[in-house]
Amino acid sequence: MALARLFGLxxxxxxxxxxxxxxxxxxxxxIRQGAVICPNYFKVRDAEAAAxxxxxxxxAGTGCGVAEQPFELTILQEPPLExxxxxxxQLRLANRDVVTVYTSAxxxxxxxxxxxxxxxxxxxxxxxxxxxxxxxxxPKPPDPExxxxxxxxxxxxxxxxVTIQIESxxxxxxxxxxxxxxxxxxxxxxWTPIKYIRISxxxxxxxxxxxxxxxxxxxxxxxxxxxxxxxxQKCGGR
Numbered sequence: 749m750a751l752a753r754l755f756g757l758x759x760x761x762x763x764x765x766x767x768x769x770x771x772x773x774x775x776x777x778x779i780r781q782g783a784v785i786c787p788n789y790f791k792v793r794d795a796e797a798a799a800x801x802x803x804x805x806x807x808a809g810t811g812c813g814v815a816e817q818p819f820e821l822t823i824l825q826e827p828p829l830e831x832x833x834x835x836x837x838q839l840r841l842a843n844r845d846v847v848t849v850y851t852s853a854x855x856x857x858x859x860x861x862x863x864x865x866x867x868x869x870x871x872x873x874x875x876x877x878x879x880x881x882x883x884x885x886x887p888k889p890p891d892p893e894x895x896x897x898x899x900x901x902x903x904x905x906x907x908x909x910v911t912i913q914i915e916s917x918x919x920x921x922x923x924x925x926x927x928x929x930x931x932x933x934x935x936x937x938x939w940t941p942i943k944y945i946r947i948s949x950x951x952x953x954x955x956x957x958x959x960x961x962x963x964x965x966x967x968x969x970x971x972x973x974x975x976x977x978x979x980x981q982k983c984g985g986r
Contacts, residue, residue, distance in 0.1 A: 776858050778818040778866065779839060783855030786812035792834050792850050815855075817842070818866070823856065824848070910973050915944040915955050928983035938962040939979045949973055 779785065784795045788811065795812035798804075820840040835856060839847050859865035860875035867875065913923035914930060923946055931939045940962040946955050952971035963969055965976035 777821050777823060777837075777869075778857050779815045779821050779837070779851065780855040780857050780866075781815055781818050783815045783851055784812055785815055785839070785849040785851045785855075786810065787849060789834055789836070789850045792852060796852065815839075818857065821856065823869075909949060910971070910975075910978060911946075911948045912975070912978075913946045913948070915946045928979070931979060931983070933983075934962065936964070937976075938964040939976055939983075947971055947973070947975065 784792060784799055786792045786795055791810040791812055795807055795810040798807035798810065799814070819842070822838045822840075824836045824838060833853055834850055835853050836848065836850055837856065839849055841847060854868055856869045857866035858869060858872040860867070860872050860879065862875070862879055864875060865872065912926040914926050916923050926941075926943075926945050930941060930943050930945065932942050933939060940959060941956060942958050944955060944957055946953060947970045948954075949971040954970050956970065961969070963976035963979065965980050966974060967976065968974045969976075
């Protein structure tokens with residue numbers, strides 16, 4: 749028995765060419781109103797082509813029909829479904845009878861977890877993925893205090909707890925405090941060590957080779973300290 753006769757569906761005129769989305773069915777999935785539905789997998793494409801051409805004789809020969817309303821459905825295929833263009837589904841008719849048919853994957857409609865829809869199967873899962881992402885990965889608003897700390901000028905009081913020493917050449921020799929003469933002042937006002945030095949602050953301790961780094965005043969660097977400003981305070985503008 750042809751589906752058109754079984755469902756009492758119209759297969760001509762705008763019913764074939766102007767499918768509309770009906771009211772939401774109670775079930776999660778539903779057939780798109782006006783979708784082509786066939787008892788045979790291999791007839792779906794012929795029926796869709798006939799519907800596009802409004803060829804009712806060709807369409808009738810396929811034995812397919814058109815869903816007159818958004819019937820509830822169950823997807824019978826096992827995932828993955830992304831690569832399958834024609835799906836096997838069970839429709840629950842208005843009289844609650846259940847019929848197994850084939851239809852285009854784009855004719856299977858559903859609703860996202862936030863109630864948005866109806867939309868296609870892939871759109872439902874894309875929307876749900878967005879909702880999950882926004883729930884767990886919503887970026888926090890910027891912290892004004894943290895931002896102010898980033899642009900806050902360096903605290904020169906740290907110079908009291910910073911030690912700058914000349915690194916000894918052997919492990920048996922103690923390090924000695926660095927002198928201003930152990931640094932070279934450039935025309936750009938930065939300070940460059942001419943010997944190996946060790947800069948220490950709390951748990952931070954860094955050895956810097958001669959000429960490897962230049963310290964510019966106003967820019968925190970080693971151990972987070974503005975070494976250039978510390979040297980300006982200690983050595984002046986020599």
